[in-house]
Amino acid sequence: MNRIGVSIRDVARETGLSTATISRVVNGGSKVSEKTRQTVLEACARLDYLPNPAARALSTRRSKAVAAIIPTIEHSVFAKFIAAIERTLGARGYSLIMAISNADEVEELAAARKLLGMGADALILSGLDHSDLLLDMLERRAVPYVFTSAWDARSARPTIGYDNALLAERALAHLAERGHRRVAVVHGPLAESDRTRARRAGAMSVGDRFEHLAFFEAPLDVAGGKACVRAALDDPREFTAYLCSTDVLALGAYFACAQAGKRIPLDVSVMGFDNLDWSRDIEPPLTTIDLPATGMGDMVAERIVAYLEDGVDLRSEELPARIIERASVADLR
Amino acid sequence: MNRIGVSIRDVARETGLSTATISRVVNGGSKVSEKTRQTVLEACARLDYLPNPAARALSTRRSKAVAAIIPTIEHSVFAKFIAAIERTLGARGYSLIMAISNADEVEELAAARKLLGMGADALILSGLDHSDLLLDMLERRAVPYVFTSAWDARSARPTIGYDNALLAERALAHLAERGHRRVAVVHGPLAESDRTRARRAGAMSVGDRFEHLAFFEAPLDVAGGKACVRAALDDPREFTAYLCSTDVLALGAYFACAQAGKRIPLDVSVMGFDNLDWSRDIEPPLTTIDLPATGMGDMVAERIVAYLEDGVDLRSEELPARIIERASVADLR
DNA sequence: CTGAAAGCGCTAACAT
DNA sequence: ATGTTAGCGCTTTCAG
Numbered sequence: 001m002n003r004i005g006v007s008i009r010d011v012a013r014e015t016g017l018s019t020a021t022i023s024r025v026v027n028g029g030s031k032v033s034e035k036t037r038q039t040v041l042e043a044c045a046r047l048d049y050l051p052n053p054a055a056r057a058l059s060t061r062r063s064k065a066v067a068a069i070i071p072t073i074e075h076s077v078f079a080k081f082i083a084a085i086e087r088t089l090g091a092r093g094y095s096l097i098m099a100i101s102n103a104d105e106v107e108e109l110a111a112a113r114k115l116l117g118m119g120a121d122a123l124i125l126s127g128l129d130h131s132d133l134l135l136d137m138l139e140r141r142a143v144p145y146v147f148t149s150a151w152d153a154r155s156a157r158p159t160i161g162y163d164n165a166l167l168a169e170r171a172l173a174h175l176a177e178r179g180h181r182r183v184a185v186v187h188g189p190l191a192e193s194d195r196t197r198a199r200r201a202g203a204m205s206v207g208d209r210f211e212h213l214a215f216f217e218a219p220l221d222v223a224g225g226k227a228c229v230r231a232a233l234d235d236p237r238e239f240t241a242y243l244c245s246t247d248v249l250a251l252g253a254y255f256a257c258a259q260a261g262k263r264i265p266l267d268v269s270v271m272g273f274d275n276l277d278w279s280r281d282i283e284p285p286l287t288t289i290d291l292p293a294t295g296m297g298d299m300v301a302e303r304i305v306a307y308l309e310d311g312v313d314l315r316s317e318e319l320p321a322r323i324i325e326r327a328s329v330a331d332l333r
Numbered sequence: 334m335n336r337i338g339v340s341i342r343d344v345a346r347e348t349g350l351s352t353a354t355i356s357r358v359v360n361g362g363s364k365v366s367e368k369t370r371q372t373v374l375e376a377c378a379r380l381d382y383l384p385n386p387a388a389r390a391l392s393t394r395r396s397k398a399v400a401a402i403i404p405t406i407e408h409s410v411f412a413k414f415i416a417a418i419e420r421t422l423g424a425r426g427y428s429l430i431m432a433i434s435n436a437d438e439v440e441e442l443a444a445a446r447k448l449l450g451m452g453a454d455a456l457i458l459s460g461l462d463h464s465d466l467l468l469d470m471l472e473r474r475a476v477p478y479v480f481t482s483a484w485d486a487r488s489a490r491p492t493i494g495y496d497n498a499l500l501a502e503r504a505l506a507h508l509a510e511r512g513h514r515r516v517a518v519v520h521g522p523l524a525e526s527d528r529t530r531a532r533r534a535g536a537m538s539v540g541d542r543f544e545h546l547a548f549f550e551a552p553l554d555v556a557g558g559k560a561c562v563r564a565a566l567d568d569p570r571e572f573t574a575y576l577c578s579t580d581v582l583a584l585g586a587y588f589a590c591a592q593a594g595k596r597i598p599l600d601v602s603v604m605g606f607d608n609l610d611w612s613r614d615i616e617p618p619l620t621t622i623d624l625p626a627t628g629m630g631d632m633v634a635e636r637i638v639a640y641l642e643d644g645v646d647l648r649s650e651e652l653p654a655r656i657i658e659r660a661s662v663a664d665l666r
Numbered sequence: 667c668t669g670a671a672a673g674c675g676c677t678a679a680c681a682t
Numbered sequence: 683a684t685g686t687t688a689g690c691g692c693t694t695t696c697a698g
Contacts, residue, residue, distance in 0.1 A: 007675055018685045023677060031683060048473065053452040054396065055675030057387035058690045065430070065451060073416050079407045086406075086433055090444070095430050095451045097398070100419055111423070118398060118428045119386040140381065222611035251611065258616045278555035278584065283591045340691055351669045356693055364667060388691030391674045 006047045014043045026051060057119060065095045066304055067120035069111045071103035071127075071193065075220075075248070076276045077293045078126075081148070084297025085124065092305045094121075103192035105131040116143060122304045128152055128159065129194040144307050144314060148300055150195055151318040158314040160300050162321045164195045165202030167289055171243055171271055172206050172213075174287075174323055179332030180241040180269065182212040184232050186253065187245035188220035199245050199273070212237040218249060225252020226259075233260050233268070240332065241269035247276040247288055250328075254282060265330035275324055285326035292319045339380045347376045359384060390452060398428045399637055400453035402444045404436035404460075404526065408553075408581070409609045410626045411459075414481070417630025418457065425638045427454075436525035438464040449476060455637045461485055461492065462527040477640050477647060481633055483528055484651040491647040493633050495654045497528045498535030500622055504576055504604055505539050505546075507620075507656055512665030513574040513602065515545040517565050519586065520578035521553035532578050532606070545570040551582060558585020559592075566593050566601070573665065574602035580609040580621055583661075587615065598663035608657055618659035625652045 008026075012019045017036060024032050025040040032040075043049070057063045068085055070078045086096045097120055099111035109131050112123060116137075122144040125134075130147075138145050150161040168185075175183055185203050188196050200215060207213045214237060218228035229242055229252060244250035250272035254264065262268050264284055272279060272288035279286040296319055306312040341359075345352045350369060357365050358373040365373075376382070390396045401418055403411045419429045430453055432444035442464050445456060449470075455477040458467075463480075471478050483494040501518075508516055518536050521529050533548060540546045547570060551561035562575055562585060577583040583605035587597065595601050597617055605612060605621035612619040629652055639645040 008677095009675075019676075020678080020686080021684055024684085027677085033683060036683080050450055050474075052391070052675050053450060054387045054390035055690090056677075058385070058391050058692085059675080059677040061690075063387065073406065073412045073419075074409060076407060079412050083406050083433055086431060090432065090447065095432075095447065097428050097430055098419060099423065099428075100416055114423065114428065117383055117386060141383075222614045226614050248611075252614065255614060255616050278581075281555045281559050281585065281588055283588050341693095342691075352692075353670080353694075354668060357668090360693085366667060369667080385691050388674090389693075391676085392691080392693040394674075 006049045007052065008049070010047055011040065011043050011049050014047060015039050062308070063119035063121055064093060065097050065118070065120050066122045066124065066301075066308075067097045067099065067112075067115035067118070068124035069099045069101050069108055069115070069126065071101050073098075073100055075246075077274050077291060080293040081297040084294040085301045088298045088301035089305070092301070092309075094301075094305060094308075101126075103189075105129075105134075109134045109137075112137065116141065121308055122146075124148060124300055124304070127194045128155065144304065146300055146304065146314055148296060150198065151316060153316065153318075155316065157316075158303075159316045160303065160319070161296060162291065162319050164198035165205070167273070167321055168199035168202035168243075168245070169206050170323065171273070171289055172203050172209070174325075175241050175243065175269070175271065175329065176206075176209045178269075178329060180329075181210055182237055182239045183210060183241040183243055184214045184216060184229075184235070184237075184239040185243045185245070186216045186218055186225060186228050186232070186249050188218065188224075188249070190217060192220075196245060203243070212239070214239070218252075220246060220248065222248055222252040222255070225249030226256045227252070229253040229256035230260060233257070233262060239268065241271065241329065243271045243273075245273050247272040247274040247279050247286065250279075250286055250288070251282070254286075264328050269329040271329055279324075280326065284328050287326045287329045288324050289321055290324050291321050295319060339382050340385065341382070343380055344373065344376050344382050347380060348372050395641075396452035396454055397426060398430050398451070398453050399455045399457065399634075399641075400430045400432070400445075400448035400451070401457035402432045402434050402441055402448070402459065404434050406431075406433055408579075410607050410624060413626040414630040417627040418634045421631045421634035422638070425634070425642075427634075427638060427641075434459075436522075438462075438467075442467045442470075445470065449474065454641055455479075457481060457633055457637070460527045461488065477637065479633055479637065479647055481629060483531065484649060486649065486651075488649065490649075491636075492649045493636065493652070494629060495624065495652050497531035498538070500606070500654055501532040501535035501576075501578070502539050503656060504606070504622060505536050505542070507658075508574050508576065508602070508604065508662065509539075509542045511602075511662060513662075514543055515570055515572045516543060516574040516576055517547045517549060517562075517568070517570075517572040518576045518578070519549045519551055519558060519561050519565070519582050521551065521557075521582070523550060525553075529578055536576070545572070547572070551585075553579060553581065555581055555585040555588070558582030559589045560585070562586040562589035563593060566590070566595060572601065574604065574662065576604045576606075578606050580605040580607040580612050580619065583612075583619055583621070584615070587619075598661050602662040604662055612657075613659065617661050620659045620662045621657050622654055623657050624654050628652060 218224035
């Protein structure tokens with residue numbers, strides 16, 4: 001019974017029909033005369049009947065819930081991603097069960113266990129690197145899943161996202177083309193994110209285009225970026241540009257510059273990654289890379305539902321991300 | 334059956350015990366000899382048995398999932414709130430099902446329907462104002478629920494949060510005490526949030542302490558705050574302080590001032606609401622009101638679980654919120 | 667301490 | 683087009 005105690009049987013009794021017929025109409029059923037359909041719908045409304053999801057799930061082996069595990073929700077990009085997933089899933093009649101892993105493989109595994117234990121029909125994971133136990137579990141239980149926020153053509157697993165290494169490479173190229181020869185890359189904790197590692201690796205691969213290409217690891221927040229850049233501002237290598245692997249870090253860079261009396265982009269250039277809402281509104285507007293957080297969420301949700309409903313194979317997909325040129329990078333040529 | 338097809342019956346067969354006994358040990362059961370308990374646990378591990386949540390829910394009428402509907406996840410305060418709920422719920426063996434209402438009563442109602450239709454055991458709502466249909470539904474279905482982000486001693490319903498009106502009043506008092514006589518209150522869309530309305534009402538109630546107390550409504554983002562304050566900067570009333578109902582708006586105010594060449598706090602003072610992470614790191618550090626987003630999430634989750642597990646009545650609770658004095662407000666005395 | 671058995675509410679063959 | 687019926691996997695009396 002549902003909370004107010006009305007079950008499909010009550011509706012059947014009320015209408016003088018069988019439970020099977022009720023079930024048919026409630027499920028957008030086929031093969032029901034328009035007349036009975038109306039009768040049933042009316043009775044459902046009158047009795048305020050709500051199908052019991054557990055019973056339905058038990059019978060169909062489908063919960064219509066998909067689970068997502070993200071490293072954090074307190075970062076705009078993930079918040080947008082999750083919001084998009086929720087919205088698209090909802091439009092398809094699915095719900096989202098969410099868990100936060102704090103970028104920790106062990107927590108991620110525990111979360112996956114819990115979510116699957118809640119009956120999730122599929123799993124959305126962030127990034128490419130996951131504990132073997134998790135991967136084993138997914139295989140053994142044959143759970144549909146997709147990796148996100150990254151794209152790897154060579155992966156045998158479905159990855160929907162962008163090529164972090166390539167993007168970092170492009171960002172650096174953007175700087176190089178504008179005459180920057182000494183640049184500092186400021187990024188978050190490498191241990192916590194394969195996407196950060198990929199960006200760093202991508203940046204490193206084009207190191208030969210620069211006189212100096214330095215890497216700094218900072219806590220992934222405004223304070224982290226600020227402290228890191230403030231220190232780097234005194235570096236004898238005299239960087240002309242700071243590539244921040246996240247807009248939040250870039251905001252920290254802005255405040256570090258303000259404090260040190262350095263003008264952007266006159267004295268130093270700053271470039272971000274994410275294209276957060278405010279990046280266009282700060283002074284000067286930030287040149288950054290637009291990551292398709294919302295589009296990615298929509299696509300992931302769509303693909304998972306397509307798989308669940310129609311068996312459409314889950315496969316990798318690269319999403320477009322492009323540089324948004326604004327005023328924070330000087331042209332030194 | 335769960336995904337890999339092992340059910341409680343398989344474990345029973347494997348151990349030569351009955352399903353009842355398996356159920357007992359799996360559920361931290363009582364009345365099982367230590368020996369059988371071990372046998373069972375072993376068999377469970379060996380077979381990789383995971384209880385089917387739907388079957389369990391059908392039998393117990395409990396899903397161990399609680400639902401939360403928030404207006405947006407793309408605002409730090411809500412992100413923190415949700416993160417805390419998820420964490421605390423998880424620690425108690427519960428899961429979070431989330432939906433986003435976009436601050437729309439109709440969407441909220443639809444979301445509630447969906448989440449309850451997914452079998453949520455309880456509902457967490459944001460704010461005090463909700464559609465009558467929603468309220469009716471909660472009553473009729475006897476769904477446990479709590480309103481959050483606000484606290485209202487007079488409400489008959491459980492509200493866990495803070496007194497938004499009082500907080501705005503205090504913020505204004507803070508400004509008044511420092512000699513500000515002409516202040517502008519910049520807030521988000523009134524139509525979307527009863528908390529915004531409460532803050533405005535609270536501010537209005539102490540209008541007589543000021544020579545000018547003006548109210549401006551802006552879109553709730555950096556761009557909104559920036560545009561609004563930029564215009565207000567030219568107001569003939571020459572406000573000496575801007576009280577922003579959100580730190581995000583305050584950040585916009587900072588950029589508006591930067592653009593207009595106004596120095597904070599020398600030329601104008603700015604005060605926020607939220608105490609977001611970066612408010613301490615911006616230049617100058619922002620005076621704001623610390624809202625207990627995380628503590629609120631923890632408490633809400635705890636209380637709901639306490640109700641679900643032990644029947645502890647849900648009741649209202651006021652959480653402490655205090656002014657964080659930093660450098661963005663000048664003392665004019 | 668353990669087992670048998672009756673559901674929980676719904677869906678999906680299979681009949682009619 | 684509609685009805686009958688057998689489960690789905692688990693919990694929970696009630697016996698023993």
